[in-house]
Amino acid sequence: MNRDIVCIGAGYIGGPTMAVIAAKNPDRRVVVVDIDKKRIAAWNSKNYALPIYEPGLVDVVKKVRGKNLFFSTDVRKAVRECDIVFVGVNTPTKMFGRGAGRASDLQYWEATARNIAKWANRGKIVVEKSTLPVRTAAAMSAILNTHDKFRFQVLSNPEFLAEGTAIRDLLEPDRVLIGGPSDEAGEEAVRALIDVYAGKDGCWVPRERILTTNVWSAELTKLAANAFLAQRVSSINAIAGLCEATGADVDEVARVIGADRRIGPRFLKAGPGFGGSCFKKDVLNLVYLCESFGLHTAAEYWTQVIKMNDHQQERIVSRLFKEMFNTLANKKIAMFGFAFKADTGDTRETPAGYVARLLCEEHVKLSVTDPKAIENGRRDLADIDGVAWERDPYAAAKDADAVLLMTDWAEYATLDWERIYRSMRKPALVFDTRNCLDAAALRKTGFKVLNVGK
Ligand code: NAD
Ligand code: UGA
Numbered sequence: 001m002n003r004d005i006v007c008i009g010a011g012y013i014g015g016p017t018m019a020v021i022a023a024k025n026p027d028r029r030v031v032v033v034d035i036d037k038k039r040i041a042a043w044n045s046k047n048y049a050l051p052i053y054e055p056g057l058v059d060v061v062k063k064v065r066g067k068n069l070f071f072s073t074d075v076r077k078a079v080r081e082c083d084i085v086f087v088g089v090n091t092p093t094k095m096f097g098r099g100a101g102r103a104s105d106l107q108y109w110e111a112t113a114r115n116i117a118k119w120a121n122r123g124k125i126v127v128e129k130s131t132l133p134v135r136t137a138a139a140m141s142a143i144l145n146t147h148d149k150f151r152f153q154v155l156s157n158p159e160f161l162a163e164g165t166a167i168r169d170l171l172e173p174d175r176v177l178i179g180g181p182s183d184e185a186g187e188e189a190v191r192a193l194i195d196v197y198a199g200k201d202g203c204w205v206p207r208e209r210i211l212t213t214n215v216w217s218a219e220l221t222k223l224a225a226n227a228f229l230a231q232r233v234s235s236i237n238a239i240a241g242l243c244e245a246t247g248a249d250v251d252e253v254a255r256v257i258g259a260d261r262r263i264g265p266r267f268l269k270a271g272p273g274f275g276g277s278c279f280k281k282d283v284l285n286l287v288y289l290c291e292s293f294g295l296h297t298a299a300e301y302w303t304q305v306i307k308m309n310d311h312q313q314e315r316i317v318s319r320l321f322k323e324m325f326n327t328l329a330n331k332k333i334a335m336f337g338f339a340f341k342a343d344t345g346d347t348r349e350t351p352a353g354y355v356a357r358l359l360c361e362e363h364v365k366l367s368v369t370d371p372k373a374i375e376n377g378r379r380d381l382a383d384i385d386g387v388a389w390e391r392d393p394y395a396a397a398k399d400a401d402a403v404l405l406m407t408d409w410a411e412y413a414t415l416d417w418e419r420i421y422r423s424m425r426k427p428a429l430v431f432d433t434r435n436c437l438d439a440a441a442l443r444k445t446g447f448k449v450l451n452v453g454k
Contacts, residue, residue, distance in 0.1 A: 004083050011089075016052075082124065125155060155178060157179070157193060173209065226282040230280075249453065273351045332401055336393060398423045400428075417441070
């Protein structure tokens, strides 16, 4: 019993997570469903033109698709046939009504809960994979358990993978978190989910890395974990401005701060600020929760993490403006990288998008290049004129006054920068907002170089 799995939502979370669950549980049938027909068709495409780019994902999907991993739009059938339902639908920031701009929009999630209740032909374990406000499981349980025949156990199992390293993070997670009720049925459900993560014959996550808590702690931990990570990025970016003003070097400062074992070296890289679908959304959600419980000072504290992040992107444009003789109108700027980080095509909340809009307000002729994010970027900026998209970075930089590097794609460090310099208008500027290029070599070539925090 409690064997077959369905995941509702075939996005950045549902697809990779279920592919790895299927690979590690060859004796379970795993079905990923979505209402988005185009997305499901891409997951099923013969040539593996999957809807998201993630290193290593295609290899895992090739091993299991059609064997014990299936993608389908028939949500009803999949829900009826399974024992464990993961819910991985989107929970974006609500843009209307009460809590607009901060609270989570739970309409997709609630529609899913109601569908499960409507279609179930037996009791099931329902697993929250989406990131949700604390106490959402109580609402889900209330909706599901209106059923007169069957009982449902609701568990919280937030996902901690990062895009770009999703497959590695799933194969070797620091921890898996399962929040469940402490009664007998709840504990049985938790054990069933632990079995999934243990994998066939214990081939996957070691038991000591599977942490169990009560449901509310699990829900809150996910928001808190993202808020802590986002806060570290804002903290180092707050120091970066001070470095620029004083002659200190933020990478040196970060290296030494991070050598303290109590702090650790990760998430101390100054840059254009954090992007991605979750940091901003989850911090805003935390702010909303704090406010709802009357914790206004805590709400203000977390709000500053977002303010600092927005400020970092405005500062990039201000520095370009100043460095380019206080006028950007009709100048060509080549933006290298549009994805919110390297190794993904995802552009949700990308700092590059915000900076691109500010530059277009200054009437810049913007030419954007990215190895994986051109399609998403084109869609994001469809409402503004004056943006050209180039697959080839050399073409993007031709006749430009400046190169503005926004994403730390490894390949940018290996470009022929002398060739780029020759093709640009002089004086030629490189603003490396990720501090990932060899600034000394660029200066030697003739470039004026700007960095963040230096
Ligand atoms: P996504 O938008 O890529 O995917 C969500 C999918 O759910 C979409 O394809 C959508 O069509 C589908 N969906 C919506 N309503 C549905 C319904 N009623 N029935 C069937 N399908 C439905 O989002 P994502 O990035 O995968 O994020 C999903 C959740 O996971 C969010 O709560 C997010 O906070 C959380 N999360 C995401 C990441 C990440 O790296 N992207 C990491 C950890 C947690
Ligand atoms: C983040 C978390 O790292 C995951 O644990 C979490 O599961 C996920 O959010 C989520 O809930 O969606 P992700 O947004 O995919 O993952 O990527 P990160 O590696 O965390 O990077 C986020 C942003 O911060 C990127 O724009 C990145 O460039 C930036 N960043 C990160 C920095 O500017 N400096 C750093 O030192 C680290």
